[in-house]
Each structure stands twice: as C-alpha cells, then as structure tokens.
Amino acid sequence: MDKAWKQVLAAVILGVCLPRTVMSLAGFWLPREEEPESSQSAQQTVVETFPTQPSKTPVPVYIPVLTDKTSIRVLELENYVLGVVLAEMPAYFEEEALKAQAVVARTYALRRIAQGDRHPDGAVCASSGCCQAYISTEEYLEKRGTQADVNRIRQAVLETAGEIVCYAGSVAETTYFSCSGGKTEDALEVWGEGYPYLQSVSSPGEEEAFTYRVTKTLSANAFAQKLGRDLSGEPAEWLGKVTYTRGGGIKTMDISGKTYTGAKLWQLLGLNSTSFTVTAKGDTIIIETAGKGHRVGMSQYGADAMAATGKKYLEILSYYYPGTEIDKVGTIG
Ligand SMILES: [Zn+2]
Structure with missing residues (x-):
C-alpha cells in the first residue's frame, strides 16, 4: 500500500x-x-x-x-x-x-x-x-x-x-483492563488526552480478581532506594500531602520534600496501578494497590x-x- x-x-x-x-x-x-x-x-x-x-x-x-x-x-x-x-x-x-x-x-x-x-x-x-x-x-x-x-x-x-x-x-x-479496584480512571488523568466516553465510573463486583487489592511491604531503605533517594528520619514523616484523580488514583504525592505524580510512583515502585495508599509502620512501608493497569x-x-x-x-x-x-x-x- x-x-x-x-x-x-x-x-x-x-x-x-x-x-x-x-x-x-x-x-x-x-x-x-x-x-x-x-x-x-x-x-x-x-x-x-x-x-x-x-x-x-x-x-x-x-x-x-x-x-x-x-x-x-x-x-x-x-x-x-x-x-x-x-x-x-x-x-x-x-x-x-x-x-x-x-x-x-x-x-x-x-x-x-x-x-x-x-x-x-x-x-x-x-x-x-x-x-x-x-x-x-x-x-x-x-x-x-x-x-x-x-x-x-x-x-x-x-x-x-x-x-x-x-x-x-x-x-x-x-481501552480495557482486568480490574479497576472499584472505580475506573478518566483517560485524561492517565494519558493527558481526554475522551468524552472514557470517564471515571464505579465498577462494583470485582472483588474476586486477585489484583483487586494487593499489599506490598518494603523496608524503608528499599522504598528510598526505589525512589533513588537518600532519606533519613522517621519514615512516617516522609509521607506528605496527597492529591487524587477522579478515578481514585494518586494524582500527586509528596515524599520527603519532593512531589511525585502517581504515574511516576507506579513506575518507580513497580506497582499494579496508580490507585494505592502508602503507610509507614516503624521502618516498614506498606503499599496497598487497587486494580491493575491504566484502569481506563x-x-x-x-x-x-x-x-x-x-x-x-x-x-x-x-x-x-x-x-x-x-x-x-x-x-x-
Ligand atoms: Zn502493539
């Protein structure tokens, strides 16, 4: 042709x-x-x-x-x-x-x-x-x-x-994917390009998917290494302000003075999706991720x-x- x-x-x-x-x-x-x-x-x-x-x-x-x-x-x-x-x-x-x-x-x-x-x-x-x-x-x-x-x-x-x-x-x-974790994502939030029909909607009944919720536990040192940072002090104090997308994903997260996008953390931390929570318990970082993939x-x-x-x-x-x-x-x- x-x-x-x-x-x-x-x-x-x-x-x-x-x-x-x-x-x-x-x-x-x-x-x-x-x-x-x-x-x-x-x-x-x-x-x-x-x-x-x-x-x-x-x-x-x-x-x-x-x-x-x-x-x-x-x-x-x-x-x-x-x-x-x-x-x-x-x-x-x-x-x-x-x-x-x-x-x-x-x-x-x-x-x-x-x-x-x-x-x-x-x-x-x-x-x-x-x-x-x-x-x-x-x-x-x-x-x-x-x-x-x-x-x-x-x-x-x-x-x-x-x-x-x-x-x-x-x-x-x-676009499609296996599991959203309960809510799909807006295309604009993921790719920077919106479509009127790719909006966030709730997606109930996905609980049987093994990626519905996945918990990942890292040592504080491993967490810092994945971010390419040399962090000190109490891990709980590293975790700062969080903003969210319409689909419940992480839009931005402040970690020890630096702002990351959810997509960047998804990549750096090797997570299933941008929908996750991060908590610190002593020297342990616990990340719970919802769904898998772009969720759009x-x-x-x-x-x-x-x-x-x-x-x-x-x-x-x-x-x-x-x-x-x-x-x-x-x-x-
Ligand atoms: Zn291809």
Whole structure:
C-alpha cells in the first residue's frame, strides 16, 4: 500500500460509524503484495480465514497482526477477535461479558489500524501491554483450555460479528483492563488526552480478581532506594500531602520534600496501578494497590459482574463507554 492509500483507508475506517451508512469496509486491509519498506524486517504474510463459519460482513476484513518482531500474520477480522478473546478473557466468564469483550477487541483493532499509531502499516501486536493479546485456537487448545471453552468464546464472537463501538461517527478508543479496584480512571488523568466516553465510573463486583487489592511491604531503605533517594528520619514523616484523580488514583504525592505524580510512583515502585495508599509502620512501608493497569475503559471483572446480575453486553458497553453507539463493520443499509 502506498501512503496516500493508507490515508484514505484511515479516513474510511474513521467514517464507518455513520448510522446505517452505505459503507463497506470489506477488504480495507488487504495482504501486502510488495516487499516491506524496511529491509531490516523481512516480514512474512500469512492469510488465514475464519475456519468454521462465514463472516457476517459481506467480504472479509483483514487485520495485520505482528506475531513477533519479524513477521505479520494477516487474519480475517472475526478469526482475529476469537484469538483475542481467548487470550484476554477467561472462558468461564459470563456469556454477555465475553460478547462485550469481543466487541471491544474488534473495535480496538480497527482503531489501531485507523490511527496507525503503534506499529507500521497500522498493525497490532499480540502483547497485552502494548496492543492486545492474541492466541491461535491451536495454541490455546495445546496450552490453556478445552474445545468447549473455544466453542463458548466462538459463540460470543459470532453473535456479535462485525459489531464495533463508535462515538460521534468514529471508531471509539475502547481501552480495557482486568480490574479497576472499584472505580475506573478518566483517560485524561492517565494519558493527558481526554475522551468524552472514557470517564471515571464505579465498577462494583470485582472483588474476586486477585489484583483487586494487593499489599506490598518494603523496608524503608528499599522504598528510598526505589525512589533513588537518600532519606533519613522517621519514615512516617516522609509521607506528605496527597492529591487524587477522579478515578481514585494518586494524582500527586509528596515524599520527603519532593512531589511525585502517581504515574511516576507506579513506575518507580513497580506497582499494579496508580490507585494505592502508602503507610509507614516503624521502618516498614506498606503499599496497598487497587486494580491493575491504566484502569481506563472497560473493566473485564466489572463486565463479568454486570453480566452476572443480568445485564446484556450492550448495557455493559454503554456503561463503560457512555455516549457511544454500536455499529457494524461493512453495514449496508
Ligand atoms: Zn502493539
């Protein structure tokens, strides 16, 4: 693809959410035929199609997936979504949570292609820390679960085939994570860039997640070392003023005369998230962290809890991404 075509492509993807638009994304990402521009990464292309049932989109849509640093597999959209849900959400989660996850995963991939902001050619990688995890059905069956698990997740994918989350005519930024610790975070607080539909909301019912609350205990010396400081005096006196984000995370924390952002402490102290408390008990520092990751968007455990109370996947999506709507890739209206 030349660059002009990629720009047109991005515009088309971002325009897909126009209600009942006569617009098909079919074939919007086609397997490359030419050699990659970079001679340093000789990428291989493998095209795979949905193995069990035709896509509900008129013509298959393809997702370029970086499986490692040197190769791209081009997967049909629904087949890709199946692999993401297999990798990102336990098969025992409620059906409606699995369906919400399928829609969110599909949307996230299309958003990355449209933005082209993570990898060349708008590809997505299989790392949950960067894009979203992916596992092939074969590998899943070999290492993680049963055919019944695959069937359960495949059903969630098929029942939502082609559905994506949109906001104001564009594919939404459907970030997600496993556990918020009780309240999600506002995107603006984490990334400095706000989205009307990525606001802080309460997220009850996550208690069974093992990252709901995690306590970390450090010696005062180890704590100071992690901060790169040479601190003296009583540890309790090191801990000063704290300000909070809308999602209950640490916005800033004063430690012995220096102000840290929550994000910086998250990194320096190796915590699960920016939502934490720090207390001192003698020469011991106790840090209790709530949730894991950026905590922006849909909580997977929260979605499962909502589903367990009878909420449908569309209700889950509109709760975690308020003001959005659902449209279909390739809808011909
Ligand atoms: Zn990535």
